[in-house]
Amino acid sequence: MPTDESDLKIIFQKQTYWVIMNEPRKIILEENEIPRSWYNIQADMPNKPLPALHPGTKQPIGPEDLSVLFPMELIKQEVSQEPWIEIPEEVREVYKIWRPTPLFRALNLEKALDTPAKIYYKYEGVSPAGSHKPNTAVPQAYYNMKEGVKKIATETGAGQWGSALAFACEKFGIELEVYMVKVSYEQKPFRKLLMNTWGAEVFSSPSDRTESGRNILAENPNSPGSLGIAISEAVERAAISGGTKKYSLGSVLNHVLMHQTVIGLEAIKQMEKAGAFPDIVIAPLGGGSNFAGLSFPFLQQKIKNGKKIRCIAVEPASCPKLTKGEFRYDFGDTAGLTPLLPMYTLGHSFVPESIHAGGLRYHGASVLVSQLLKDGLVEASAIHQLECFKAGVLFTNTEGILPAPEATHGIAQVIREANKAKEEGKEKTILFNLCGHGYLDMSAYQDYYDGKLVDHELTHEELHSGLKVLETPTID
Numbered sequence: 001m002p003t004d005e006s007d008l009k010i011i012f013q014k015q016t017y018w019v020i021m022n023e024p025r026k027i028i029l030e031e032n033e034i035p036r037s038w039y040n041i042q043a044d045m046p047n048k049p050l051p052a053l054h055p056g057t058k059q060p061i062g063p064e065d066l067s068v069l070f071p072m073e074l075i076k077q078e079v080s081q082e083p084w085i086e087i088p089e090e091v092r093e094v095y096k097i098w099r100p101t102p103l104f105r106a107l108n109l110e111k112a113l114d115t116p117a118k119i120y121y122k123y124e125g126v127s128p129a130g131s132h133k134p135n136t137a138v139p140q141a142y143y144n145m146k147e148g149v150k151k152i153a154t155e156t157g158a159g160q161w162g163s164a165l166a167f168a169c170e171k172f173g174i175e176l177e178v179y180m181v182k183v184s185y186e187q188k189p190f191r192k193l194l195m196n197t198w199g200a201e202v203f204s205s206p207s208d209r210t211e212s213g214r215n216i217l218a219e220n221p222n223s224p225g226s227l228g229i230a231i232s233e234a235v236e237r238a239a240i241s242g243g244t245k246k247y248s249l250g251s252v253l254n255h256v257l258m259h260q261t262v263i264g265l266e267a268i269k270q271m272e273k274a275g276a277f278p279d280i281v282i283a284p285l286g287g288g289s290n291f292a293g294l295s296f297p298f299l300q301q302k303i304k305n306g307k308k309i310r311c312i313a314v315e316p317a318s319c320p321k322l323t324k325g326e327f328r329y330d331f332g333d334t335a336g337l338t339p340l341l342p343m344y345t346l347g348h349s350f351v352p353e354s355i356h357a358g359g360l361r362y363h364g365a366s367v368l369v370s371q372l373l374k375d376g377l378v379e380a381s382a383i384h385q386l387e388c389f390k391a392g393v394l395f396t397n398t399e400g401i402l403p404a405p406e407a408t409h410g411i412a413q414v415i416r417e418a419n420k421a422k423e424e425g426k427e428k429t430i431l432f433n434l435c436g437h438g439y440l441d442m443s444a445y446q447d448y449y450d451g452k453l454v455d456h457e458l459t460h461e462e463l464h465s466g467l468k469v470l471e472t473p474t475i476d
């Protein structure tokens with residue numbers, strides 16, 4: 001059992017009954033309330049994001065450079081300054097399978113914490129793949145289909161993105177090849193089987209199918225892989241296909257973050273129905289898409305209407321790009337094949353400990369979230385994994401849903417804020433994104449119960465090894 005067993009026992013004792021309260025627990029919307037447009041925060045940002053640079057020429061990248069990898073519509077969305085972009089009817093039709101998603105009031109968690117704070121959460125785990133990722137996988141597959149693409153190559157870390165895109169490609173008749181980070185490929189066979197069931201081919205990365213993969217294997221045959229390596233492999237496969245195959249990314253890029261805003265747009269309506277507005281919005285951050293998805297529509301109200309609201313992105317202490325990285329141009333992948341992006345990064349050669357929460361093991365943060373952090377419009381927090389799993393177990397015991405290991409980072413921050421509200425005697429309203437369930441991640445919980453997880457404090461050396469080799473200057 002967990003190392004701090006005594007703490008948990010106290011919690012369990014308090015929670016042997018289901019608290020009955022005269023408050024609604026669940027706020028739901030009708031199908032016709034699925035948003036009709038995505039919100040594009042670029043239109044309202046006080047400082048526009050700096051341009052992506054070509055990896056070879058180091059000049060701002062143009063649409064033509066990206067057209068090997070992405071369909072034109074997504075390239076347009078990437079740089080669009082329009083505040084609203086219409087969601088195609090076909091995409092809304094697929095969204096209807098699981099959207100609108102429910103918003104819950106975490107009454108039992110509030111009770112267990114004995115806090116005056118009101119805690120709400122948006123639950124994205126009701127999607128077919130079990131996370132928020134299908135919100136962008138579906139439009140991405142759709143636009144590829146519209147432009148005649150027959151095949152897509154992508155990477156996946158813990159398997160969440162691969163399964164979301166496998167589901168979406170199946171809907172629009174596109175073949176999919178997935179490069180899955182080796183540690184997850186071995187530790188999480190069920191995600192691979194889910195992708196196979198939706199018709200995708202899955203390869204363990206680094207693989208011998210690409211030059212990037214073969215180079216890594218030559219250096220270290222036992223490489224556990226990383227998201228950065230898997231991206232190199234998928235990008236390479238798409239690039240050498242001569243346009244017959246495209247590439248797709250599940251986070252980081254502007255259009256991906258924009259597709260996720262259906263989460264926050266629905267949440268605003270649901271909070272209105274509950275007669276509440278959040279003081280604090282919290283979500284875990286890997287590349288930044290689920291954080292953006294929930295927070296950007298609220299940030300619009302902060303930027304345009306001066307609403308007071310704190311938006312906090314929570315990252316693992318083992319991969320702390322927002323809190324300990326540097327704001328500079330860096331590659332999105334390990335081999336340096338992608339455009340250079342202006343972002344908070346630990347350096348593209350940074351490989352986090354294998355044991356840590358799969359989906360958050362990425363060296364950089366999205367350009368949009370990075371710029372907003374630099375401008376002080378959002379905040380960041382880094383939390384060690386034992387605190388996160390403890391929060392996840394408490395959440396499961398109070399609210400009933402077992403969160404994805406990534407999602408527990410958000411919950412740990414919620415608990416910190418709820419405890420602070422109690423200390424200060426303030427009735428704060430907190431909203432967080434329960435971005436996925438953890439029912440296919442039970443091996444991570446097993447490691448936690450077996451005491452195999454430790455909090456790894458990054459040394460100065462580890463933190464700077466990836467940054468030292470970056471040739472690009474920091475950006476003021």
Ligand SMILES: *Cc1c(COP(=O)(O)O)cnc(C)c1O
Binds near residue numbers: 160161251285290
């Ligand atoms: C992929 C994933 C994340 C991290 O990715 P973001 O781009 O930051 O959203 C977090 N939680 C879950 C459940 C995921 O699948």
